[in-house]
Amino acid sequence: xxxxxxxxxxxxxxxxxxxLDEESLQAVEDGFTRLAQGMATVPPIMMIPVPERSGExxxxxxxxxxxxxFAVKIASGFFDNPKQGLPSGSGMMIVVSAETGFPQxxxxxxxxxxxxxxxxxxxxxxxxxxxxxxxxxxxVGTGTQGRYQVRALQLVRGFNRILAYDREPAAAAAYAxxxxxxxxxxxxxxxxxxxxxxxxxxxxxATPSRTPYVRAEWLHAGQHITAMxxxxxxxxxxxxxxxGRADRIVCDRKSQCFRLGELHHAKDAGILDESHxxxxxxxxxxxxxxxxxxxxxxxxxxxTGVGVQDTAIALLAFRKAKEKGLGLxxxx
Amino acid sequence: xxxxxxxxxxxxxxxxxxxLDEESLQAVEDGFTRLAQGMATVPPIMMIPVPERSGExxxxxxxxxxxxxFAVKIASGFFDNPKQGLPSGSGMMIVVSAETGFPQxxxxxxxxxxxxxxxxxxxxxxxxxxxxxxxxxxxVGTGTQGRYQVRALQLVRGFNRILAYDREPAAAAAYAxxxxxxxxxxxxxxxxxxxxxxxxxxxxxATPSRTPYVRAEWLHAGQHITAMxxxxxxxxxxxxxxxGRADRIVCDRKSQCFRLGELHHAKDAGILDESHxxxxxxxxxxxxxxxxxxxxxxxxxxxTGVGVQDTAIALLAFRKAKEKGLGLxxxx
Numbered sequence: 001x002x003x004x005x006x007x008x009x010x011x012x013x014x015x016x017x018x019x020l021d022e023e024s025l026q027a028v029e030d031g032f033t034r035l036a037q038g039m040a041t042v043p044p045i046m047m048i049p050v051p052e053r054s055g056e057x058x059x060x061x062x063x064x065x066x067x068x069x070f071a072v073k074i075a076s077g078f079f080d081n082p083k084q085g086l087p088s089g090s091g092m093m094i095v096v097s098a099e100t101g102f103p104q105x106x107x108x109x110x111x112x113x114x115x116x117x118x119x120x121x122x123x124x125x126x127x128x129x130x131x132x133x134x135x136x137x138x139x140v141g142t143g144t145q146g147r148y149q150v151r152a153l154q155l156v157r158g159f160n161r162i163l164a165y166d167r168e169p170a171a172a173a174a175y176a177x178x179x180x181x182x183x184x185x186x187x188x189x190x191x192x193x194x195x196x197x198x199x200x201x202x203x204x205x206a207t208p209s210r211t212p213y214v215r216a217e218w219l220h221a222g223q224h225i226t227a228m229x230x231x232x233x234x235x236x237x238x239x240x241x242x243x244g245r246a247d248r249i250v251c252d253r254k255s256q257c258f259r260l261g262e263l264h265h266a267k268d269a270g271i272l273d274e275s276h277x278x279x280x281x282x283x284x285x286x287x288x289x290x291x292x293x294x295x296x297x298x299x300x301x302x303x304t305g306v307g308v309q310d311t312a313i314a315l316l317a318f319r320k321a322k323e324k325g326l327g328l329x330x331x332x
Numbered sequence: 333x334x335x336x337x338x339x340x341x342x343x344x345x346x347x348x349x350x351x352l353d354e355e356s357l358q359a360v361e362d363g364f365t366r367l368a369q370g371m372a373t374v375p376p377i378m379m380i381p382v383p384e385r386s387g388e389x390x391x392x393x394x395x396x397x398x399x400x401x402f403a404v405k406i407a408s409g410f411f412d413n414p415k416q417g418l419p420s421g422s423g424m425m426i427v428v429s430a431e432t433g434f435p436q437x438x439x440x441x442x443x444x445x446x447x448x449x450x451x452x453x454x455x456x457x458x459x460x461x462x463x464x465x466x467x468x469x470x471x472v473g474t475g476t477q478g479r480y481q482v483r484a485l486q487l488v489r490g491f492n493r494i495l496a497y498d499r500e501p502a503a504a505a506a507y508a509x510x511x512x513x514x515x516x517x518x519x520x521x522x523x524x525x526x527x528x529x530x531x532x533x534x535x536x537x538a539t540p541s542r543t544p545y546v547r548a549e550w551l552h553a554g555q556h557i558t559a560m561x562x563x564x565x566x567x568x569x570x571x572x573x574x575x576g577r578a579d580r581i582v583c584d585r586k587s588q589c590f591r592l593g594e595l596h597h598a599k600d601a602g603i604l605d606e607s608h609x610x611x612x613x614x615x616x617x618x619x620x621x622x623x624x625x626x627x628x629x630x631x632x633x634x635x636t637g638v639g640v641q642d643t644a645i646a647l648l649a650f651r652k653a654k655e656k657g658l659g660l661x662x663x664x
Contacts, residue, residue, distance in 0.1 A: 003422075006440055008340055010663060046378045048395050048402070055433050059391055059404060063380050070380070072391060072406050074426055076433025090335075090434045092426065094406055101387050101408025102422045106438050108338055108662060328662070330440060331342055 003332030007105040009321050014109045017320035018116060020123075020152045024316060028120040029285040031064065031312030035253070036282025039065040042253070042307045045260075047232075054079040056232075062307030069095050069104055071314035073307070075114055077208075087111075089144070093314045102332065105318045113317060117309040119148035121252060121281065122204060122226050125301035127156040128284040128291030129250060130202045130224040134159040138200030140193050140214070140237070141207035142166040142175035145228060149204045150179065161186040163200055165193045165213075194218050197225075205229050205237040212265075216241035221296040228303040230261050238262045240269035243300060248292070250279045251302040252309075262302040335664030339437040341653050346441045349652035350448060352455075352484045356648060360452040361617040363396065363644030367585070368614025371397040374585070374639045377592075379564075386411040388564075394639030401427050401436055403646035405639070407446055409540075419443075421476075425646045434664065437650045445649060449641040451480035453584060453613065454536060454558050457633035459488040460616040460623030461582060462534045462556040466491040470532030472525050472546070472569070473539035474498040474507035477560060481536045482511065493518040495532055497525045497545075526550050529557075537561050537569040544597075548573035553628040560635040562593050570594045572601035575632060580624070582611045583634040584641075594634040 009017075018024050034040050046059035055078035063070045075091035082088055091114050095105035107113060137159045139146050143166075150162060162179065164187060166172035172189040180187040190196055197203055197218040205213060207229045214225065216239055225246075227237045243249060243266035251257040258264055258274060266272050281301070283289035292299055321327050341349075350356050366372050378391035387410035395402045407423035414420055423446050427437040439445060469491045471478045475498075482494060494511065496519060498504035504521040512519040522528055529535055529550040537545060539561045546557065548571055557578075559569045575581060575598035583589040590596055590606060598604050613633070615621035624631055653659050 003418075003442060008438070008662060012663075041380060043378045043380055044376075046375045046391060046393065048373060048375055048393055048404075050395055050430055050433070052397070053431060053433075055430075057393075057395075057404070057428055057433055059378060059393065061378065061380055061389075061391065063382055063389075065384070072380075072389070074404050074428065074435065076428065078431075078433040081432055084432075086335075086432055086434075090432070092435045094424065094426070096389055096406065096408065098382055098387075099385060099410075100413055100416075100418055100422070101382070101385075101389055101410040102418075103406065103424050103440070106340070108435070108664070110335060110664065328660075330340060330660070331344075332440070332442065 004102060005329040005332050006103055007321065007327040008330055009105060009107050009327045011108060011110045011112050013321060013326045014107060014112060014317050017324065017326065018313060018317045020116060020119060020155060022155065024116060024313065025120050025123060025155055027312045027316040028117055028309050029124055031308035032124065032282035033286040034064050035306065035308045036280050036286045036288065040308050060307040060310055062311045063098060064308060064311055067315060068099060069097050069315055071095055071311040073310040075111065093310060095314055095318050107314055107317060113313050115144060115148050117313040118145060118228065118305060119152035121303050121309060122149045122228055123152035123156050124281055124285060125226045125250060126153055126202060126224065129299040129301060130157055131222055131292065131295060134201045136160065136200040137162050138196035138203040139164045140196055140203065140205040141229060142172050143206065145206035146175060147179065149206055149228065161188065163188055163190050163196045165190050165196045207237055208235060209237055210234050212236050212239045214238045214242055216245045219245050219298055221298065224299045226301045226303065227262050231304045232260055233264065236262065236265050240266040240271045244271045245298055246300040247297040248299045250281060250284065250299065252281050252304055253306045254278055254280055256304045256306065257302045261304040336434060337661040337664050338435055339653065339659040340662055341437060341439050341659045343440060343442045343444050345653060345658045346439060346444060346649050349656065350645060350649045352448060352451060352487060354487065356448060356645065357452050357455060357487055359644045359648040360449055360641050361456055363640035364456065364614035365618040366396045367638065367640045368612050368618045368620065372640050392639040392642055394643045395430060396640060396643055399647060400431060401429055401647055403427055403643040405642040407443065425642060427646055427650050439646055439649060445645050447476060447480050449645040450477060450560065450637060451484035453635050453641060454481045454560055455484035455488050456613055456617060457558045457582060458485055458534060458556065461631040461633060462489055463554055463624065463627060466533045468492065468532040469494050470528035470535040471496045472528055472535065472537045473561060474504050475538065477538035478507060479511065481538055481560065493520065495520055495522050495528045497522050497528045539569055540567060541569055542566050544568050544571045546570045546574055548577045551577050551630055553630065556631045558633045558635065559594050563636045564592055565596065568594065568597045572598040572603045576603040577630055578632040579629040580631040582613060582616065582631065584613050584636055585638045586610055586612060588636045588638065589634045593636040
């Protein structure tokens with residue numbers, strides 16, 4: 001029997017298949033739900049550091065019981081690339097059949113699908129945790145995710161303005177210009193992260209920082225914070241006391257956040273540990289635990305990125321590509 | 333700056349680029365040497381079990397300092413596949429730039445490169461450990477590696493005949509027929525693994541067995557055994573006492589073999605532990621430790637498969653493909 005062919009899809013094709021919409025949001029929610037229900041096998045992230053180039057390649061995967069395929073994702077961050085005019089991040093995904101183990105598709109997305117699924121996790125956090133009425137959204141870090149997170153947020157919440165901070169004023173200015181035009185909302189650059197946090201009902205931190213930006217004393221009642229930047233032991237965006245002040249702490253995956261996320265630093269600081277009442281995002285999407293329970297609660301969500309998000313978005317992209325007849329078929 | 337294109341290579345193209353020859357042997361030796369010299373970063377294998385289909389997908393990788401690229405390999409074994417007339421194993425490799433982290437090539441080899449690099453590790457073991465003059469080679473397990481191992485062995489040793497055992501007599505008969513014609517040597521099926529071990533100077537075990545085939549009492553002076561089948565905690569081809577009787581124990585990677593290979597079972601049986609004098613294959617290829625030192629020694633090599641083999645063979649294949657102008661270029 002000849003082996004089945006393998007579909008190769010490019011970034012431009014994949015962009016026509018999935019975007020920040022209700023269907024993608026639902027796919028990623030479904031991934032988190034199955035994770036919380038114990039139906040997902042998520043191996044530890046494989047990390048391959050390339051210190052000579054300030055680089056790292058991470059491999060993530062998750063098999064979800066009952067789904068016909070799953071993804072293996074290769075994602076890279078090489079922080080010397082911009083000096084050569086190249087983006088620091090890249091990536092691709094492989095879709096593997098859960099029935100035969102054969103590779104089915106190669107998604108040459110250059111990190112686009114990761115941007116989408118990461119932004120959607122932020123939107124899911126906001127959906128269950130942010131107050132319904134938001135005037136101001138604060139953004140700390142105006143890079144790619146500083147953009148994608150607010151785009152995705154529009155799926156679940158309205159808001160009137162964005163307050164943006166970046167340690168590079170030129171980056172913040174470009175962000176304000178571009179996002180004002182894209183979103184048709186007021187985007188204002190502020191010179192201090194304190195102003196972002198004090199004046200916004202919802203704050204998104206999207207930096208690769210190793211020293212925290214957000215201080216506990218700046219928090220106020222009713223606020224929600226999504227910290228999506230930290231995904232390695234050294235990275236940290238929130239002062240540990242921020243977790244101490246939160247009325248409700250949510251994360252994408254406890255075991256991972258206690259190793260790579262803000263929870264890790266809060267634990268080191270003696271503020272909380274694994275025995276605390278910490279909710280996983282999938283418990284919110286599954287309805288087994290409650291999101292925001294009162295207008296005045298301070299809620300914090302720590303995101304590190306989980307393989308189920310990759311599998312969910314990759315399978316959606318592959319299904320849509322097949323429906324559209326896209327992709328190059330290569331003999332197996 | 334546009335992203336560099338990605339080269340997609342098929343199995344048939346890759347077969348014209350690398351095979352069982354001196355150049356491939358040298359590439360894999362070089363990989364082991366660098367591993368032994370501390371120049372390779374080899375993350376733990378990522379394992380994704382799919383128990384509903386008796387399947388498992390493994391991801392391996394290794395970054396070697398100074399090499400311009402490295403491979404990430406996805407390999408699968410789904411043991412219900414043959415019921416549908418499909419091969420149980422499959423796989424592919426991604427070549428990633430160690431300079432930018434960008435994917436450079438997708439090697440759709442269906443496991444061919446794994447077959448090659450696995451066989452070459454066996455040949456390297458024989459090169460440094462087997463006696464120079466061999467009359468009979470014993471093969472336990474007449475599947476794909478039962479074939480590839482003896483093909484690769486020809487690069488480093490002459491021999492007159494093969495004694496082959498398989499628990500499936502029909503598989504052994506087909507092997508004898510095919511390999512006699514391919515090698516132009518006498519290939520004889522025997523009905524008992526004991527005869528294979530008692531009558532061969534070099535024995536290769538190449539099974540996915542969970543109960544050991546080779547007993548210590550069958551060993552004899554001057555013999556070399558390569559056990560390449562076990563690559564998971566449950567698999568075992570050698571009785572633990574075989575390691576106890578060996579004068580020289582070699583393995584591809586100690587940390588891995590004490591988890592997944594024969595060393596693991598010997599340790600559980602109290603026969604040896606990490607403090608014993610165990611040589612890594614790369615110490616032989618680097619010349620920092622001695623191989624066979626006397627005609628009468630009994631030597632054993634435990635192979636589990638290491639990411640440096642994948643990186644070595646993938647980079648050779650990619651380089652040869654570029655030289656030949658092969659592959660489909662897909663826009664990055």
